[in-house]
Amino acid sequence: MSAATRIAREEWRALLRNRAGVIATLLLVALVLVASFVSIERRDRIEADRARYQASVDAGFDRQPDRHPHRMVHYGQFVFRPIAPLAFFDAGIDSYTGNTIFLEGHRQNSANFAEARQSSLLLRFGQLTPAFVLQTLAPLLLIFLGFASVARERERGTLRLLLAQGLDGRTLLGGKLLAQAAVALAVAAPAFVVLAGFALAGVAGWGATLLLMLGYAAWLLLWALLAVLVSAWAHDSRAALAALIGLWLIGVILLPRALPEAAAAQVVLPTRIETEIALHRDLARIGDSHDPDDPYFNGFRQQVLARYGVSRIEDLPVQYAGLVGMEGERLSTALYARAAADSAGREARQNRFVHAFAALSPLIAIRQVSMALTASDPAAHLDFLDQAEAFRYRFVQTLNRMQAELIPHIGGEDPRVSADNWKRVPRFAYRSYDPLRDAGAIRRSLLVLAGWLAGLGLLFAVTARRIGRVAR
Amino acid sequence: MSRLSAELRLILRSRMGVGSLLLLLLLSSLAVWSGIAQMERQRETIARVSGEQRRDFAGVAATHGKPDGDAGYAAYYSFLLTHDAPPPLAFAAIGQRDIQPFVLRVRALGLQQQLYDAEAINAELALPGVFDWAFVLVYLAPLIIIALMHDLVTGEREGGRLRLLLSLPGQGLWRRRIGLRYALVLFALAVPFAVGAIVTHAPVAGTAAMLLVAALYLAFWAGCALLVGTAMRASASAAAALIGCWILLTLVVPTLASAAIARAIPAAKGIDLTLAQREIVHHGWDIAKQDTFERFFLNHPEWRGREGFEGRFHWKWLFAMHQVGDEAVARDVAAYRASLIARERWSERVGYLLPGVAAQGALHRIADTDPFGQFAYQDRIAAFHDRLRHFFYPYLFTDRPFTRADFARMPTFAPRLPSGAVPAAPLLALAVVAALLLSAGSRRVARISGADRA
Numbered sequence: 070m071s072a073a074t075r076i077a078r079e080e081w082r083a084l085l086r087n088r089a090g091v092i093a094t095l096l097l098v099a100l101v102l103v104a105s106f107v108s109i110e111r112r113d114r115i116e117a118d119r120a121r122y123q124a125s126v127d128a129g130f131d132r133q134p135d136r137h138p139h140r141m142v143h144y145g146q147f148v149f150r151p152i153a154p155l156a157f158f159d160a161g162i163d164s165y166t167g168n169t170i171f172l173e174g175h176r177q178n179s180a181n182f183a184e185a186r187q188s189s190l191l192l193r194f195g196q197l198t199p200a201f202v203l204q205t206l207a208p209l210l211l212i213f214l215g216f217a218s219v220a221r222e223r224e225r226g227t228l229r230l231l232l233a234q235g236l237d238g239r240t241l242l243g244g245k246l247l248a249q250a251a252v253a254l255a256v257a258a259p260a261f262v263v264l265a266g267f268a269l270a271g272v273a274g275w276g277a278t279l280l281l282m283l284g285y286a287a288w289l290l291l292w293a294l295l296a297v298l299v300s301a302w303a304h305d306s307r308a309a310l311a312a313l314i315g316l317w318l319i320g321v322i323l324l325p326r327a328l329p330e331a332a333a334a335q336v337v338l339p340t341r342i343e344t345e346i347a348l349h350r351d352l353a354r355i356g357d358s359h360d361p362d363d364p365y366f367n368g369f370r371q372q373v374l375a376r377y378g379v380s381r382i383e384d385l386p387v388q389y390a391g392l393v394g395m396e397g398e399r400l401s402t403a404l405y406a407r408a409a410a411d412s413a414g415r416e417a418r419q420n421r422f423v424h425a426f427a428a429l430s431p432l433i434a435i436r437q438v439s440m441a442l443t444a445s446d447p448a449a450h451l452d453f454l455d456q457a458e459a460f461r462y463r464f465v466q467t468l469n470r471m472q473a474e475l476i477p478h479i480g481g482e483d484p485r486v487s488a489d490n491w492k493r494v495p496r497f498a499y500r501s502y503d504p505l506r507d508a509g510a511i512r513r514s515l516l517v518l519a520g521w522l523a524g525l526g527l528l529f530a531v532t533a534r535r536i537g538r539v540a541r
Numbered sequence: 542m543s544r545l546s547a548e549l550r551l552i553l554r555s556r557m558g559v560g561s562l563l564l565l566l567l568l569s570s571l572a573v574w575s576g577i578a579q580m581e582r583q584r585e586t587i588a589r590v591s592g593e594q595r596r597d598f599a600g601v602a603a604t605h606g607k608p609d610g611d612a613g614y615a616a617y618y619s620f621l622l623t624h625d626a627p628p629p630l631a632f633a634a635i636g637q638r639d640i641q642p643f644v645l646r647v648r649a650l651g652l653q654q655q656l657y658d659a660e661a662i663n664a665e666l667a668l669p670g671v672f673d674w675a676f677v678l679v680y681l682a683p684l685i686i687i688a689l690m691h692d693l694v695t696g697e698r699e700g701g702r703l704r705l706l707l708s709l710p711g712q713g714l715w716r717r718r719i720g721l722r723y724a725l726v727l728f729a730l731a732v733p734f735a736v737g738a739i740v741t742h743a744p745v746a747g748t749a750a751m752l753l754v755a756a757l758y759l760a761f762w763a764g765c766a767l768l769v770g771t772a773m774r775a776s777a778s779a780a781a782a783l784i785g786c787w788i789l790l791t792l793v794v795p796t797l798a799s800a801a802i803a804r805a806i807p808a809a810k811g812i813d814l815t816l817a818q819r820e821i822v823h824h825g826w827d828i829a830k831q832d833t834f835e836r837f838f839l840n841h842p843e844w845r846g847r848e849g850f851e852g853r854f855h856w857k858w859l860f861a862m863h864q865v866g867d868e869a870v871a872r873d874v875a876a877y878r879a880s881l882i883a884r885e886r887w888s889e890r891v892g893y894l895l896p897g898v899a900a901q902g903a904l905h906r907i908a909d910t911d912p913f914g915q916f917a918y919q920d921r922i923a924a925f926h927d928r929l930r931h932f933f934y935p936y937l938f939t940d941r942p943f944t945r946a947d948f949a950r951m952p953t954f955a956p957r958l959p960s961g962a963v964p965a966a967p968l969l970a971l972a973v974v975a976a977l978l979l980s981a982g983s984r985r986v987a988r989i990s991g992a993d994r995a
Contacts (some may be wrong), residue, residue, distance in 0.1 A: 089781065145819075161668075179659040186641060188884060189884050189887075190637065192803075194792070194795035197796045305777075307692075310781065311780075326670055329666035330578070340661055342622070342660075346594070416665070420666070
């Protein structure tokens with residue numbers, strides 16, 4: 070047995086003697102498990118609810134009677150965002166984004182009924198998920214277990230004694246770190262087991278699961294390292310505790326809260342109202358289909374007549390108004406896409422500003438890794454919005470085409486298309502989001518964590534030499 | 542007085558003491574400044590949107606305000622702006638204002654399909670919670686109290702001065718030491734807040750009430766620090782135990798309670814009522830128009846006999862159909878609101894046990910930025926929508942032309958009056974808990990004095 074493992078064993082023995090420490094550790098492990106089970110149950114319920122709603126609105130669409138297709142364009146379809154399997158681990162922004170959108174013609178509605186908007190302020194204290202426990206609480210536990218690791222030896226005078234007996238500074242510190250690092254990984258183990266269970270069951274991909282474990286292992290090791298280092302530098306254990314709590318407070322609580330305000334002040338996010346008004350202005354600028362002398366729609370009419378090889382609208386085999394509807398939908402959808410891209414770009418700029426501080430507050434890095442890999446980050450939500458919008462365009466145009474093609478053959482005062490056709494209208498089929506599709510952001514955040522570990526490792530080497538020197 | 546200034550010198554000589562107080566002063570100032578900036582931005586947004594709205598509305602008026610204009614088109618294409626400017630004290634307790642919409646446009650169609658629309662927010666920025674004065678008070682100030690007070694007794698014992706101190710003549714040593722530290726922490730928190738309140742012309746009563754909340758909440762933590770500080774032998778373990786309390790009370794238990802409340806009281810009625818309203822409105826196209834009018838006349842008998850029209854479509858029928866849709870889901874709307882209020886009530890009850898939750902709830906109720914503030918805004922929108930559709934009915938049901946001048950007669954939204962209030966129950970709970978802990982802590986200190994003296 071090497072000297073370092075002997076030191077580590079001594080440290081574990083000391084930790085076991087510390088009753089409060091043992092209780093806190095057990096509490097945290099229990100909390101990880103409770104959070105996992107509560108969160109899995111919550112995710113499953115949300116998933117079941119949303120699936121049930123989706124099925125019921127889809128069936129409702131089929132049940133609609135004979136109607137003019139344009140009525141169905143405004144009857145519209147509701148889509149509900151499915152929640153990713155790993156989102157139990159990290160709820161991410163799921164509670165803050167609406168999870169249902171009403172899709173209809175020539176309008177882009179907002180995603181509504183976000184849980185955060187329906188909750189009391191209690192929610193803002195944080196959400197009980199394994200990610201919350203590991204990101205926010207586990208570092209505190211590691212601080213409590215590690216703050217005295219070296220400082221205690223110094224206070225009791227045993228540090229000098231150990232080093233005088235020929236123990237190398239690196240061995241001593243290495244042993245302490247070994248002990249704390251093992252505890253850090255042990256604390257995370259239950260969460261990792263749950264994650265592995267999901268991967269084994271085939272619900273989640275191994276790639277994302279393993280990267281998630283890697284990220285959290287790095288995050289917790291970082292705190293174990295920090296605790297031992299500060300403990301080695303501090304005059305006494307109380308100063309070590311104060312310094313570590315201070316670091317935790319700034320890095321985990323303060324910066325993540327204060328930075329968004331700075332980001333929001335830098336990049337203005339226009340309201341939906343402004344976007345909507347601007348869009349209608351742009352649309353009016355393109356042309357007015359009701360104006361018989363409108364240049365844009367006159368050109369469109371010429372194109373249509375040429376395509377069907379007729380000279381008068383009355384001779385068209387299709388309903389001209391239906392074609393105009395399709396053209397209008399195409400134009401407004403393009404404008405909506407531009408506005409959505411602009412808004413997403415602004416949000417991304419705000420978020421990038423915050424992410425740039427990950428080097429100062431590694432919590433930002435682990436939060437990114439965690440949200441991205443559990444598919445509960447803005448990228449996953451944007452992907453849903455994109456899918457919903459693409460689907461909206463498809464089903465509205467399907468109905469518009471029905472109007473153009475079927476209505477001329479029906480005619481009459483109140484032309485209605487047979488209800489059988491509604492089954493031919495596409496339904497929303499969500500393609501689940503692959504978090505590793507665009508792994509650049511994940512790689513960057515993992516690199517930040519690796520950089521922190523490397524930097525602290527360097528500091529560790531320096532500290533070990535210094536401790537050795539001090540004793541001699 | 543000289544003893545007090547001696548005590549003050551003692552605090553100011555310790556690096557930890559001065560450092561933590563200055564830090565609190567700095568954080569509190571930053572929070573107030575940032576809160577004011579954030580609320581100022583919301584006001585700017587409202588001004589910006591109002592400008593856009595005016596231009597847009599003028600365009601609609603120009604298009605549809607003809608001498609023989611149809612009120613139906615005017616009603617269909619006129620979106621009217623409602624807004625909810627931040628109340629004066631919102632800068633200190635922003636609450637949900639960062640995620641709740643504070644501008645919303647409505648038109649005379651069904652309200653329930655418009656009322657819950659979300660505004661553009663950056664969810665990732667909202668995720669960690671806002672940085673405001675309430676956050677500094679609820680989360681950070683307890684840590685400063687702990688830093689200043691955890692070693693009041695143990696520190697003297699470890700320094701070997703405890704017996705000496707206790708043998709000194711005179712009374713009120715501990716009261717002086719605790720009181721002074723408590724006052725300094727409160728001072729560091731209160732001064733930036735008071736300056737902010739003056740700058741924003743906040744009402745005096747609300748400002749005082751928020752300071753009272755801060756005073757009670759800090760008193761609770763001072764009591765905690767005393768209780769734990771006297772129970773422990775070593776300063777380090779006292780600090781660790783107190784921080785453990787802090788973690789449980791501000792991080793762990795509120796999170797558990799929040800999960801329990803969300804689980805126990807589902808709020809899915811919002812989606813249900815939206816779906817139901819849509820079915821009813823669209824079903825209106827497939828049934829006899831008279832059926833829709835009959836249901837409309839139940840609550841609008843004054844228009845009975847005026848429903849007839851030639852042709853297949855008349856705007857009055859469309860607007861009647863939308864109103865019928867709203868009325869049909871009135872029960873669901875009430876149930877939805879009730880579920881949200883139930884969540885609030887349970888959060889308040891959690892506050893009876895958790896001072897942090899009580900303080901947070903009370904601050905935001907006073908500042909009028911909690912869900913009740915949002916409900917008040919929604920009610921205001923509903924009242925405005927009511928005025929708006931009633932404004933159009935005479936034009937629609939009597940086929941009166943809607944001219945350019947009529948656009949100027951349209952009702953405009955009047956912002957809601959502040960509905961902030963001082964909630965008695967949470968404050969009382971907070972006061973009781975604070976008093977209990979302070980008195981228990983003082984008793985323990987007194988007993989220690991006795992024991993060590995003997």
